[in-house]
Amino acid sequence: MFDRRKFLKLAAALAAAFGTKGLSQPARAALNDIDPRTVPKLLYLQGLSCTGCSISLLQADSPSPLSMITDYSQLVFHTDLSATSGAQAMELINSFIDGQAGDYVLAIEGAIPAGMPEACIIDHKPFADYLERAARTMSGAVAIGSCACDGGIPAAEGNPTGAVGLAEFYRNRNINQPVINIRGCPVHPDWVWHTITHLVLVGNPNLVNGSPRVFFExxxxxxxxxxxxxxxxxxxxxxxxxxxxxxxxxxxxxxxxxxxxxxxxxxxxxxxxxxxxxxxxxxxxxxxxxxxxxxxxxxxxxxxx
Ligand code: SF4
Ligand code: SF4
Missing domain, CATH: 4.10.480.10 (Cytochrome-c3 hydrogenase, C-terminal domain)
Structure with missing residues (x-):
């Protein structure tokens, strides 16, 4: 059972994550309980993706998806889950990408059409453009699912988009941006949430071939x-x-x-x-x-x- 305080905290966190407006004053106050020094903001964007990984993430048991966006991170924007859309969403995304360095972790689902940038457009600009700008400000990058890691199904032989994963995208542009790869089609919710939990509580996980060793060794x-x-x-x-x-x-x-x-x-x-x-x-x-x-x-x- 939720007591009133927990309920308000949850409502506030969900409102922050989903971009709804009209919070009551107590709910706004409860939002302050989330310590921004220890709980990183998570900006979740999608490229060439079927959204299967997002669906899988919502099936998590421990921590629950709710706990992940309230206790372990602040999900500031998610392409599917956020109620914010249109100009308001773009303002939010751009405020992070062009904002203060080190303020957020970028989570990417889906491949990047490196050979056909117009195959994935957000607000009249190629998805690739956002990734290049984000590399200057994010505190870390997590590629979620096989498409974001290596191109996956969008990179199947014969696909004309030249789809690649995030690490290869940065490598090809000589951008020095480490990426934590969490493969799977779809990805296992534990692999993602536990990695993010580790990032929050301990720091960078021990990696093997760019992926958390504990799951992929x-x-x-x-x-x-x-x-x-x-x-x-x-x-x-x-x-x-x-x-x-x-x-x-x-x-x-x-x-x-x-x-x-x-x-x-x-x-x-x-x-x-x-x-x-x-x-x-x-x-x-x-x-x-x-x-x-x-x-x-x-x-x-x-x-x-
Ligand atoms: S058993 Fe193989 S195909 Fe099935 S989820 Fe694991 S890695 Fe993917
Ligand atoms: S033993 Fe190896 S090849 Fe056989 S079912 Fe298991 S994973 Fe597949």
Whole structure:
């Protein structure tokens, strides 16, 4: 149960996050309880994205999405969640991007169409323009999901937009801006919220290949409960069979993520547990090459061309 004080604090924080107006005076006062020195502002923008990562983030258990935007961060703007829109939204975004250096963390979902800037426009300007300006003022950058990290599905072979991830975008422009990569399609809510919590309470997390080591250090295959089947060569021949899914295209052997120990959907299930091969959604190469099993029509029927 919420007491009055908690309710007001929550209402104030949600109003701050969603950009609603008309707060009561007590609610405004409660907003002051959020210590701006310890709780960073989070500016969340989207490029070439399906919004799947945002949907996934809202399924978080611990901390809850509510707690993340009240106790652990101030979500100042989110493309989908904020009620603020139009000129008011642009004023808010530009006030951070062109504002005081070190005032906010930039979270990006979706790829950047580096070869076709007009494929992603915000207020008549290319998305890329905002990213270049933000590099001068943000205190840190977090790429959320495989598209923001490496281009993902928008960077699939044949796509004319020249989609890239945030780190490559900055590298190609000789902008020295470190990026924390949190891969996945969609991303696991724990991977994102726990990373942001770590950023707030401790500082930069320990990284491996640009990603938080605690989630992405181990090869998925070695953590998989069917690893014994793999070693004993007990292979599933069709979807639904028990046994290792390697012959059905499982990419666990080349994917680094802790899905087999973390599980998904509040710990209820994960891909292999539902007899679905891992499609390597947390791999930097995810969806980018035609010869990966993701593109296979079915075993024995050839591949997409
Ligand atoms: S199901 Fe996939 S991840 Fe699990 S042991 Fe087989 S190949 Fe490895
Ligand atoms: S098991 Fe593989 S496909 Fe499934 S969520 Fe994990 S990395 Fe992605």
């Amino acid at each position: 181990r090869r998925l295959h070695e953590l998989c409960p069917r690893y014994y089947d793999f070693q004993e060569e007990i292979f599933a021949e069709k979807l639904g069979d028990r046994g290792c899914l390697f012959r059905l295209g499982c990419l666990g052997p080349i994917t680094f993520a802790d899905c087999p120990t973390r599980w998904w959907n509040g710990g209820r299930t994960w891909c292999v547990d539902t007899n679905a091969p891992c499609i390597g959604c947390a791999s930097p190469k995810f969806a980018r090459q035609k010869d990966l099993p993701f593109y296979r029509l079915s075993e024995g029927k050839g591949r997409n061309s």
